[in-house]
Amino acid sequence: MEKFAFERPFIKRLSSGMPSKFGMKTKIEPITVIDDNLVKDLINKYGSPVFVLSEKTIRKTFQGAKRAFTTRYPKVQFAWSYKTNYLDAVCRVFHQEGVWAEVVSGFEYEKAVRNNVSGDHIIFNGPDKSKDDLKKAILNDSPIHIDHFDELYCIIDIAEESDKIPKVAIRVNMDTGIYPQWDRFGFNYENGEAWDALNRIMLSGKLDLIGLHTHIGTFILSSDAYRQAAAKLADLAVGLERKYGHVVKYIDLGGGFASKSNLKGAYLPGTDTAPSFDEYADAITSSLINSQIKPENLPTLILETGRALIDDAGYLLGTVLANKRLADGRRSTILDIGVNILFTSFWYDHSIIPAQPFSEHTEETAIYGPLCMNIDVLREAIDFPPLIKGDHVVINRVGAYNMTQWMQFITMRPNVIIIDGNNKPFIIRNKESVETIISQEKIPPHLQ
Amino acid sequence: MVQDLNIFIPAKFKRKDMKLKKNIAVSESGFIFDPSTGESFSMNNIGTEIVEYLKQDKSFEEIKKSMLEKYEVDSTSFEKYYYDFINSLQQLKLIVDE
Numbered sequence: 001m002e003k004f005a006f007e008r009p010f011i012k013r014l015s016s017g018m019p020s021k022f023g024m025k026t027k028i029e030p031i032t033v034i035d036d037n038l039v040k041d042l043i044n045k046y047g048s049p050v051f052v053l054s055e056k057t058i059r060k061t062f063q064g065a066k067r068a069f070t071t072r073y074p075k076v077q078f079a080w081s082y083k084t085n086y087l088d089a090v091c092r093v094f095h096q097e098g099v100w101a102e103v104v105s106g107f108e109y110e111k112a113v114r115n116n117v118s119g120d121h122i123i124f125n126g127p128d129k130s131k132d133d134l135k136k137a138i139l140n141d142s143p144i145h146i147d148h149f150d151e152l153y154c155i156i157d158i159a160e161e162s163d164k165i166p167k168v169a170i171r172v173n174m175d176t177g178i179y180p181q182w183d184r185f186g187f188n189y190e191n192g193e194a195w196d197a198l199n200r201i202m203l204s205g206k207l208d209l210i211g212l213h214t215h216i217g218t219f220i221l222s223s224d225a226y227r228q229a230a231a232k233l234a235d236l237a238v239g240l241e242r243k244y245g246h247v248v249k250y251i252d253l254g255g256g257f258a259s260k261s262n263l264k265g266a267y268l269p270g271t272d273t274a275p276s277f278d279e280y281a282d283a284i285t286s287s288l289i290n291s292q293i294k295p296e297n298l299p300t301l302i303l304e305t306g307r308a309l310i311d312d313a314g315y316l317l318g319t320v321l322a323n324k325r326l327a328d329g330r331r332s333t334i335l336d337i338g339v340n341i342l343f344t345s346f347w348y349d350h351s352i353i354p355a356q357p358f359s360e361h362t363e364e365t366a367i368y369g370p371l372c373m374n375i376d377v378l379r380e381a382i383d384f385p386p387l388i389k390g391d392h393v394v395i396n397r398v399g400a401y402n403m404t405q406w407m408q409f410i411t412m413r414p415n416v417i418i419i420d421g422n423n424k425p426f427i428i429r430n431k432e433s434v435e436t437i438i439s440q441e442k443i444p445p446h447l448q
Numbered sequence: 449m450v451q452d453l454n455i456f457i458p459a460k461f462k463r464k465d466m467k468l469k470k471n472i473a474v475s476e477s478g479f480i481f482d483p484s485t486g487e488s489f490s491m492n493n494i495g496t497e498i499v500e501y502l503k504q505d506k507s508f509e510e511i512k513k514s515m516l517e518k519y520e521v522d523s524t525s526f527e528k529y530y531y532d533f534i535n536s537l538q539q540l541k542l543i544v545d546e
């Protein structure tokens with residue numbers, strides 16, 4: 001006789017009338033399949049934990065974002081923010097979709113070159129560009145977004161020694177009505193510093209000012225902040241045309257669109273609070289079109305959207321290691337997924353979803369990772385069905401920042417898989433082994 | 449495992465079988481009402497089945513045997529989850545030590 005599936009027995013007290021602190025119950029469904037691949041099979045084949053990316057979801061999300069902007073504005077160009085997820089396979093999906101690269105270090109720049117992005121399509125941002133980095137970028141005609149005056153003078157120096165004319169933009173920071181204001185990057189709009197920088201560039205006669213850039217922050221839930229940012233950059237563009245007769249080719253509004261993940265402490269889930277691409281696009285494009293920029297001078301709109309393009313495409317699959325009662329009687333479940341590989345659990349209350357059917361009974365549960373550290377908490381308290389050792393879970397919306405900010409701590413980093421458009425899985429980053437880690441180490445003779 | 453070894457264990461070292469409080473009401477759907485406190489509880493299917501056995505004063509060994517026959521679970525895992533469940537019942541004061 002076929003036996004029935006076993007579920008850990010449990011009981012919970014029913015509180016009368018009062019809604020629980022989890023608010024209204026929303027029914028969660030197990031995630032048993034990702035793009036036609038059984039979660040169970042993926043774990044059997046690639047191990048647990050394992051990151052899984054859906055190429056279909058990446059392309060679909062990108063096309064949705066692109067449509068939101070191109071239906072409202074004539075010239076739109078996206079640039080993939082490498083730091084968000086710089087696995088080569090991921091970058092190449094975006095590059096195939098016609099997306100440029102946006103990099104913030106010599107390392108990321110090198111990755112973009114190796115991914116066959118042509119130099120003039122690699123936007124070089126950030127405060128950390130060495131003189132050698134800058135020389136290479138200038139040689140390749142890459143747009144350099146200047147962060148501070150030291151960098152500006154360094155570029156002028158390089159330009160004086162060569163016959164190449166550097167293509168530059170300045171990064172501008174500004175008040176857009178949101179807190180915190182990211183004022184440590186670029187030149188300030190309100191106090192006139194941005195104009196200072198623009199004047200020096202124009203008067204140097206050595207640089208080609210091709211654009212204006214801002215990145216107002218990340219996970220910006222207000223589309224109005226973008227309306228203000230676009231208006232302020234448009235104002236600078238108009239001023240440049242009036243004062244110098246100079247027309248910039250593009251206005252770059254950076255990244256920062258919210259994804260649908262749940263921010264810690266937020267009252268409503270991210271699916272309810274994140275503005276849609278249409279809302280952001282409407283705010284930005286109407287602000288540019290309604291500005292004083294002459295129609296014939298309308299600049300290309302560049303977007304460096306990161307997390308909103310990739311978060312939904314990433315999944316982290318894992319396994320229950322154990323269940324425990326805490327001293328106060330609360331249930332805790334320990335997973336093989338720790339904060340070392342799920343860095344975003346410091347900002348997000350991730351959904352943790354069973355990968356097999358479960359009963360509708362749930363219990364307040366703390367979800368921990370496997371590290372011997374008190375900080376290794378994925379969720380302090382979630383309404384969770386009773387899973388048993390060996391059961392699988394899926395954490396969704398993990399595509400952004402985890403596969404770059406993860407750390408090799410106590411355990412090693414797992415396999416990363418991409419499932420292609422035909423639902424075929426491929427390893428795109430091998431799991432680390434002890435050899436991977438110790439190959440970087442050296443033992444001095446007296447310790448051998 | 450201890451209970452599989454045919455050795456003599458003095459009664460006082462044996463794990464006691466637990467008795468459910470006499471007057472509590474259990475419904476088939478896993479709803480429990482404790483009239484002495486006015487509190488109610490809900491359980492999943494396996495929990496309900498175990499409580500039914502406890503109501504019939506079945507011993508742990510008997511319960512384990514029936515569950516292992518019916519469900520996809522090994523003896524060690526069952527024992528672990530069983531005692532954890534009993535623990536919860538004790539915390540919720542639905543069980544009395546005999």
Ligand SMILES: Cc1ncc(COP(=O)(O)O)c(C=O)c1O
Binds near residue numbers: 081254305306400
């Ligand atoms: C300059 C720049 N552009 C783009 C991004 C991508 O931001 P997001 O992932 O919030 O869209 C970042 C991230 O911090 C950034 O610093």
